Amino acid sequence: MMIPPDDNLEKDMADDLRKKVCDALEKECADKPWLVEGDCHSYIKEMRKPHVWGGEIEISMASHVLKMPITVFVVEKTGGLRVFTKYGKEYGRNAIQVLFDGNGHYDVLSLR
Known part of the structure; x- marks a missing residue:
């Protein structure tokens, strides 16, 4: 069983991941400015702020930064879960x- 980090370490790890994801997104935007709505530079500047929530593009970039697949699920009307999308399939299972x-919010279900 994995022991979660203390609050300070968790914040530092999250800040580091945010920085790496924004750096990766900045590199992608240089060649693909259509990746985000509006101006890439302004978008990334906003995403670098710790209180701003990421979305689909940030999850995709996080998969590549972490070199881990990320599977996104949604709840079906029946109450079951359905795979919505997968990022980073090339990194394994x-x-x-x-x-x-x-509605734009993501919660971690598990880390494997």
Whole structure:
């Protein structure tokens, strides 16, 4: 069983991941400015702020930064879970699993 980091270490790890994801997105935007709505530079500048929530593009970039697959699930009307999308399939089978609520919010289901 994995022991979660203390609050300070968790914040530092999250800040480091955010920086790496934004750096990767910045590199991608240089060649593909259509990746985000509006101006890439402004978008990334906003995403670098710790209180701003990421979305689909940040999850995709996180998969590449972590070199781990990330599987996104949604809740079906029946109450079951359905795979919505997978990022980073090239990194193997053990995936970080997140739940998308359909309104722009993601929650971690498991880390494998």
